[in-house]
Amino acid sequence: MCGITGFVGRGSRTDLERMTRALAHRGPDDESFAILPDVAVHLGHRRLRVVDLAGGAQPMWNADHSLCVVFNGEIYNHAALRAELEAAGHVFASDHSDTEVLVHGYREWGAGLPERLDGMFAFAVWDATRRCVFLARDRFGEKPLYWAHTTDLFLFASELTGIAAHGRFDASVDPRALRKYLAHGFLPAPNAYFRNTRKLPGGGWLRFDVGTGAVEEGRYWRFAIEPEETGRSEADLAEDLRERLERAVSRRLMADVPLGVFLSGGVDSSGIASLAMERRGAAGLDTFVIGFREPSYDESAHARAMAKRLGTRHHEEILDMDLARDLVPDVLGRLDEPLADPSLIPTYLLCRFARRHVTVALSGDGGDELFGGYDTFAALTPARIYRSLVPPPLHRVLRRLAQRLPQSDRNLSFDFRLRRMLGGLDGPPELWNPVWLAPAPPDDLRDLVGDTDPAETYAEVVAQWHRDPSLSLVDRTLEFYTVFYLQDGILMKTDRASMMNSLEARAVYLDPDVVDSARRLPARYKVHRGRRKRILKAALRSHVPQAVLDRKKKGFGIPLKAWRRRLELATDKAGCLGLDATALAERIARHRAGGDERLLLWAWLVLCHRPAAAVRH
Numbered sequence: 001m002c003g004i005t006g007f008v009g010r011g012s013r014t015d016l017e018r019m020t021r022a023l024a025h026r027g028p029d030d031e032s033f034a035i036l037p038d039v040a041v042h043l044g045h046r047r048l049r050v051v052d053l054a055g056g057a058q059p060m061w062n063a064d065h066s067l068c069v070v071f072n073g074e075i076y077n078h079a080a081l082r083a084e085l086e087a088a089g090h091v092f093a094s095d096h097s098d099t100e101v102l103v104h105g106y107r108e109w110g111a112g113l114p115e116r117l118d119g120m121f122a123f124a125v126w127d128a129t130r131r132c133v134f135l136a137r138d139r140f141g142e143k144p145l146y147w148a149h150t151t152d153l154f155l156f157a158s159e160l161t162g163i164a165a166h167g168r169f170d171a172s173v174d175p176r177a178l179r180k181y182l183a184h185g186f187l188p189a190p191n192a193y194f195r196n197t198r199k200l201p202g203g204g205w206l207r208f209d210v211g212t213g214a215v216e217e218g219r220y221w222r223f224a225i226e227p228e229e230t231g232r233s234e235a236d237l238a239e240d241l242r243e244r245l246e247r248a249v250s251r252r253l254m255a256d257v258p259l260g261v262f263l264s265g266g267v268d269s270s271g272i273a274s275l276a277m278e279r280r281g282a283a284g285l286d287t288f289v290i291g292f293r294e295p296s297y298d299e300s301a302h303a304r305a306m307a308k309r310l311g312t313r314h315h316e317e318i319l320d321m322d323l324a325r326d327l328v329p330d331v332l333g334r335l336d337e338p339l340a341d342p343s344l345i346p347t348y349l350l351c352r353f354a355r356r357h358v359t360v361a362l363s364g365d366g367g368d369e370l371f372g373g374y375d376t377f378a379a380l381t382p383a384r385i386y387r388s389l390v391p392p393p394l395h396r397v398l399r400r401l402a403q404r405l406p407q408s409d410r411n412l413s414f415d416f417r418l419r420r421m422l423g424g425l426d427g428p429p430e431l432w433n434p435v436w437l438a439p440a441p442p443d444d445l446r447d448l449v450g451d452t453d454p455a456e457t458y459a460e461v462v463a464q465w466h467r468d469p470s471l472s473l474v475d476r477t478l479e480f481y482t483v484f485y486l487q488d489g490i491l492m493k494t495d496r497a498s499m500m501n502s503l504e505a506r507a508v509y510l511d512p513d514v515v516d517s518a519r520r521l522p523a524r525y526k527v528h529r530g531r532r533k534r535i536l537k538a539a540l541r542s543h544v545p546q547a548v549l550d551r552k553k554k555g556f557g558i559p560l561k562a563w564r565r566r567l568e569l570a571t572d573k574a575g576c577l578g579l580d581a582t583a584l585a586e587r588i589a590r591h592r593a594g595g596d597e598r599l600l601l602w603a604w605l606v607l608c609h610r611p612a613a614a615v616r617h
Contacts, residue, residue, distance in 0.1 A: 009154055022161040074119050118251065137200045140510050146162075148197040174192070185438065185439050223479070238538035247511070260288055262350060265299050266548070267367070277312060285312045288361065293318060328345065331344060331348050360504045369482040380477060386425060399422045
């Protein structure tokens with residue numbers, strides 16, 4: 001696991017060193033550069049040693065120095081690809097480096113290389129023969145990759161901090177990106193926070209021609225739900241999924257360093273821990289959980305029980321308000337791109353805690369999105385019925401009444417869910433999901449940033465929603481969560497929280513075979529008569545106790561509503577970010593008086609901890 005960066009055009013070794021060292025947390029073990037003055041190509045790399053500790057140094061060249069690769073991630077099928085390439089005549093210098101597979105793989109397959117890879121990755125190839133830089137990112141964007149193009153400069157990096165460290169880059173905030181951040185809580189690709197920067201989408205590639213300065217982009221893969229009726233029984237489908245999960249876990253146990261599992265005690269993580277423990281055998285397994293002093297948020301007892309059942313070496317740490325207060329400025333201040341997910345704090349602490357014992361950890365990311373695990377999926381049918389029966393005037397009355405309900409600090413309390421649901425139902429179905437998650441729903445967004453164009457603000461999610469009119473409401477919602485919330489929210493959170501601690505996190509459920517099964521299953525195998533994750537629970541029934549399968553989902557949140565009143569907020573940065581300070585101050589006061597503005601104010605807190613930067617209109 002590493003950090004990569006580079007540029008083509010004006011700049012110096014000093015620029016490259018600054019860019020690379022801005023990513024030091026992603027790779028604390030080594031730093032190397034490749035500089036080609038005749039073509040103004042500069043490549044930088046920070047390394048976290050995980051596979052082939054002795055032979056995987058980067059930037060890595062081929063034998064005749066016509067290709068050079070910098071790479072962040074892991075290629076789980078690198079051994080199979082190496083055998084295929086050796087059969088085609090390629091000679092490898094390393095013992096088992098997955099980076100070298102990219103070098104020879106690009107030589108053999110060119111731009112067709114990414115679609116052959118099973119892994120999480122972002123890489124850049126300098127191709128001297130074609131005089132171009134080729135970038136690619138894994139299917140779901142587990143590993144980040146940003147790029148920027150100005151008149152005389154092309155830059156790329158694992159994080160925006162790497163790009164911003166170049167002396168000629170103007171790190172001013174894009175007002176369009178700021179609106180999208182407040183509307184979603186994250187930035188849907190290809191949007192990025194700074195002007196003239198873009199986030200390469202998951203499944204995307206880019207080619208920069210050094211001679212002409214032309215940029216060509218493409219996609220080698222896109223997630224799409226394509227349900228198929230196979231005639232197979234549910235038992236057969238569950239068995240097939242279990243076998244795919246077993247193989248996915250086995251592939252992700254590949255490491256030359258200590259490895260563990262994040263264990264919350266829920267279905268997703270318990271299934272992974274059980275399958276991993278089977279394969280680790282006598283080597284055993286370390287599991288990790290973060291607990292809370294607030295009971296409605298705490299899952300540590302469930303994780304402890306599952307760990308005891310499996311016989312893992314279990315580790316547990318408690319997050320309380322005092323610790324959170326100390327963590328918030330440091331963690332939020334290190335974010336390269338704003339992310340309004342408060343679970344970043346416990347995720348960071350979990351990764352910091354795990355890193356004391358292991359270098360790699362398996363995560364359950366993707367299980368909820370692929371198999372319909374969120375409360376949202378249970379709310380879809382009631383929402384559709386409500387919209388068909390309740391006229392707009394009555395809906396507005398009910399919304400006002402919901403605002404007057406007593407407000408609870410409990411995790412996912414009824415009053416919180418009701419207010420969010422009714423707020424989302426102000427708009428058409430394609431906006432329900434983003435508004436349910438939004439720090440700033442449309443009305444708040446207008447107050448904070450002035451006139452907005454909803455068609456532009458929500459353009460990406462609306463286009464995805466209408467991609468295939470034949471899909472059901474459940475399938476369209478699954479696509480929203482998988483394409484946007486997972487890729488640009490959850491996976492970004494996990495990547496930043498883990499990399500801030502130089503820990504590698506691997507998402508088992510994003511294995512291509514598992515994903516292919518999930519996206520082809522009809523919706524009834526995921527969400528059916530109020531039952532969520534139906535097929536996944538059936539697949540894991542022999543590995544996970546029934547009590548875990550039946551337990552209500554809790555989520556990995558923090559007691560934000562209560563904590564927000566004890567964390568300092570100010571409005572002095574509002575003007576320079578293009579926000580209305582009066583509207584923001586009103587919401588801060590409303591929250592402290594007992595209202596519930598937790599998501600908006602956390603989104604604002606994230607912006608407060610970023611270095612000052614002007615918005616240019």
